[in-house]
Amino acid sequence: MLTRLLSGDTPRSLPLTLILLAILVSLALAPFLFPGTRSVDTAARICVFIVLVASYDLMLGYAGIVSFAHTMFFGMGAYGVALASIHMGRGFDALIVGTLAGGIAAAALALVIGLFSLRVRAIFFAMITLAVASAVAVLVSQLSGLTGGEDGLNYKIPRALTSAQKYMDEKLFGVRVNGKLLNYYLVFACSTLLFLLLLRIVNSPFGRVLQSIRENDFRAEAIGYRVVYYRTAATCLSAVAAALAGSLYAIWLRYVGPDTTLSFEIMVDILLMVVIGGMGTMYGAVIGATLFIVAQNYLQTLMGAAAEGLEGVPVLPLLLNPDRWLLWLGVLFVLSVYFFPTGVVGRLRGRG
Template sequence: MHSKSTYGTIAVKTAVLLIAALLLFAPFLFQDVRALEVAARICIFIVLVASYDLLIGYTGIVSFAHTMFFGFGAYGAAIALRQMGPGWDAVAIGALAGVLVSLVVATGVGLLSLRVKAIFFAMITLATASVALVLASQLSQFTGGEDGITYRVPDLFKPATKLMVDETGKVARLFGVKLNGKLAAYYFVFFTSLALFLLMLRVVAAPLGSVLKAIRENEARAEAIGYRVVAYRTFVFCLSAAVASLAGTIYAVWLKYTGPDTTLSFAIMIDILLMVVIGGMGTMWGAVVGAVLMVMAQYYLRDLMGAAAETTANIPLLPDLLDPDRWLFWLGIIFILLVYFFPRGITGTIMQKGARL
């Protein structure tokens, strides 16, 4: 029988498993193009947010360069696919190039900057990310500039590809869903994202996770008992950068387009920060909850507000307040309420309250 101190953790893990099951069967449960786009984006952002949680939640490193590494992976795949054609070799070389560039930059920034105070490191990463964004816009012969790059992906992921055919020679269906390249592309996103997330779970469950928490709680004490704090911080910064780069490659393959707004934008960095805070820092499970809530709000809050405005059309003031154009205002209100009622994030607060029973 489980002790009461584990009830919060059990509740969080149950919710995460339910989300995983919904994402696994999303193409069959939600049979429209938009829903599949939302599910794929959730999968990718879970990985991106979890890799950032390794930094801010487990090690106490505040970085504003996470989207830069995400962009390196996306642009690596995009440039390789455009130059080499739609083959798996291009995807592999692009992913490898993105990871290598991310590791070189992360190592350089980490070794030069992680010795300084947190706020100075944050500013250095912000400056580095800004340089990457400017270079992506100006090196148009490689990156496509502001217009970005469009390219073809491996034939397996083309919507016209038939994974299975029926007796008439048409693409087969399973529960009404076409077994075509779009379905293959989604499951490529799902399973690669799942593998990366499980890898990060393994990292934080290993002794390394305890060392990172010790550094976060008291850097001087960790240094005093023999841990090389700068080396550990640089290592986790590089690991986080590599995972973010791979997430960028996955996103590039899914989207078939890579540009500054889709991978390097500072708005994406703000989204990642919000997802970490909403879900709960230093839990890893919080990445799942935060990514799901934030992406769902970005895609469906306007629709929900539009329906609410129509329903309350005869009530004074309410339709104006619920105008879909004010969705960002309401998203801000919801965020403030979540921070107030869940100060450690949703998963962090639930796990903490479960431990107090």
């Protein structure tokens, strides 16, 4: 049963299995295990970015397509929900319409980019996607009447998904059962289903063809596969999954802006998560997103505590100053690439 649920792609390593189970349990019970606004928000971001990173790995790790436009599709899903909620009101119908509109728009744009650009060499396609993504980001910033410009958009979601809606007077294991809790489990459930769907896609005959194209596109073309069509289909599927992740992020945040969905910094973060977890492995998205977002949210706090504990020791408190957390995050990334050249998943599977 479990093997079928995972599409036959089991972790194949005891340490990897234990790590994935720990992450699953932690995310499933996050509001109860880690109570507090910051920790639950971190867990929700991990859920969303697991889907976002997995969708990007479908292109990069399985199809061998290098794209810098993934945050553009992510932003389409987010802005779709935001605009629908503003113009249709705070109902579930607005969330559904916004999600569908964002997904369709992302698929259509990915189709156009794929058909016109995937015939060129990889580096030129990457540059084309970077140019398109930059143009869209500038357009969103300038159309302030529609998108809110640099200030972004604030909007209301259904009351049933906000902390104002209480479902029980008493706390459940010390946690208030309200709309915010329901909102978290909506994000968790949808992210889990999307991840399992992506896992099914990469382990289907379609996914096998993508891997053969990645290894040798000339040979795949020679035996009858239309390489451009398969790559375009992979790009569209990846774009739709990224847009759906953006929709979930918008429902959770209740705010959308260029910095939260369209910035190139997010694109770099996605690349780092893919490399850390392991390219060409859906489980790499789980581990990469979890490690990166936890470090991004708590490394500065840990460094501050370490600096206080080492006060009086020469040099170390200065090096561990919380303002230098980005430096140490970069050091951790370099070390992870050095010691795990195939990613955490590749290394653990190699040992398993």
